[in-house]
Amino acid sequence: MLRTHLLVLTGLFMLPVFGEELPKAQGMDVIKAAKALTNALTPNDPGSARGKAWEDDIAALTDPRVDVHTQAMSSLIRRGQVVVPDLMILSGDQDWQLRQRVSAVLATIGGDHASATVIKMCDDSDVRVAEVSIMGLGQCKGPGTFDRLAKALSSIDPNKRQAAAKGMGLHGDPQGLALLCGYIFDRDDLARRDMRENLARVANQAQAVPALITLIPKSSGPRLHALLEATAAIGDPRLSPVLAQTLSLPDDQAVALAARVLAANGDSRAVGALCQVAAYGKNSEVREYAASTLRLLTGYKAAAGTAWDLYWRDRQATILALVPRDQLLADLHDPQREVTRAELAQVPVTQLISLLDGTLGSGATWWPARAFVALSIDDPARWTPILLERIDGAYDVRERVRLIVLLDQLNDPAAKIGLQRLYTQLAEQPEVKAAALGPERLALRIALERRGIRVY
Secondary structure (H helix, E strand, O other): OHHHHHHHHHHHHHOOOOOOOOOOOOOOOHHHHHHHHHHHHOOOOOOOOOOOOOHHHHHHHOOOOHHHHHHHHHHHHHHHHHHHHHHHHHOOOOOHHHHHHHHHHHHHHOOHHHHHHHHHHOOOOOHHHHHHHHHHHHHHOOOOHHHHHHHHHOOOOHHHHHHHHHHHHHHOOOOHHHHHOOHHHOOOHHHHHHHHHHHHHHHOOHHHHHHHHHHHHHOOHHHHHHHHHHOOOOOOHHHHHHHHHHOOOOOHHHHHHHHHHHHHHOOHHHHHHHHHHHHHOOOHHHHHHHHHHHHHHHOOOOOOOOHHHHHHHHHHHHHHOOHHHHHHHHHOOOOOOOOOHHHHHOOOHHHOHHHHHHHOOOOOOOHHHHHHHHHHHOOHHHOHHHHHHHHHHOOOHHHHHHHHHHHHHHOOOOHHHHHHHHHHHHHOOOHHHOOOOHHHHHHHHHHHHOOOOOOO
16 A cells, blocks of 8 residues: 555655646635735835745645645645745644655755655654655755655665665766665565566666766676666766676676676677687677677677687787777766867767767667767768768658758758759659658758858
């Protein structure tokens, strides 16, 4: 029952507060209207008592009707820090349901005072309030919240451990990786499931990658396996060297996992180690994982076996020559890494295609923005022929439009000729395609008009 209750209350942290309209009130609030009329007709009296602007919301927060108190919660959250002192008083109310709502509102508002109160409410006498408060720590993220989540994650109550796992996922602190990776040792199925899911959630952040790079070599057994598995969906080549090192461990499961997740995170720096595993791995599973990843990274289609040893012998010099390029691309995944046009100019543009693919959406969730920054810094003239070729070879209208917009944004003056050619070709298409090609025509028209060319 407690589990179901916690899942329902998860919605308390999804309130429509920023930039969304509050739920519409049903009918007319006669009491509020009468009060407003009375206030309007009463002369201003400096000595008369005036209530706070949010006093009606405080009153509505105590209402047991869901539609009433939910709207009050949204309104109080919008008001922000100014309502926190009043909510701190309400946090000691006898009604556990009110305390629960207060905790959710404080967690969403955040700040030092709100966080301190939510931390205290994690020890509430009612476990239902405590669970919502523990999960809310991930929302408010104030001082001491991570330490309290860590404590809750080791609670004897599986409901609190489950709430703590969700809270850590919301919090996003990379310190949580070292704690959540122990999920295999939890005896409760639901807590174990949520720890595993939120381990992956914490890992899939740009700021978590350095922590993973430090933590993976220090871990072993099930904790190492959990960390490796959590990298499967990241897509950040900063992980490539540490994952390649893992391939030399005597732990067959760790080797198999590292070989598999290098498909998402690997680059040329892992190819040599992968070739050895694909050729001479201890069992067929690790050899096949390594070969499968190599086929993605190199384009060479050999099956698992000694063909990969031969491949490495023949191509080693070529692959090692790519290491500086791949080191640069990996570094660019760091949000703090800056790059110059001169630095990019040292690498042939044909070797930087991952910047284009990243800008269009491939790789880690933070890579498109990072890739576009680098692409914008580079000399746009280097990219115009590549973009025009990609546009010519694309059959999907949406992909063509995205490429045209990107070509326009890079702002190479020489792109005008290619854009004119594309527009002329479009005008020659049969009329039956006119509607489908409308977005492409519009994108080209905007790009050309920005260059002083009027088209009709």
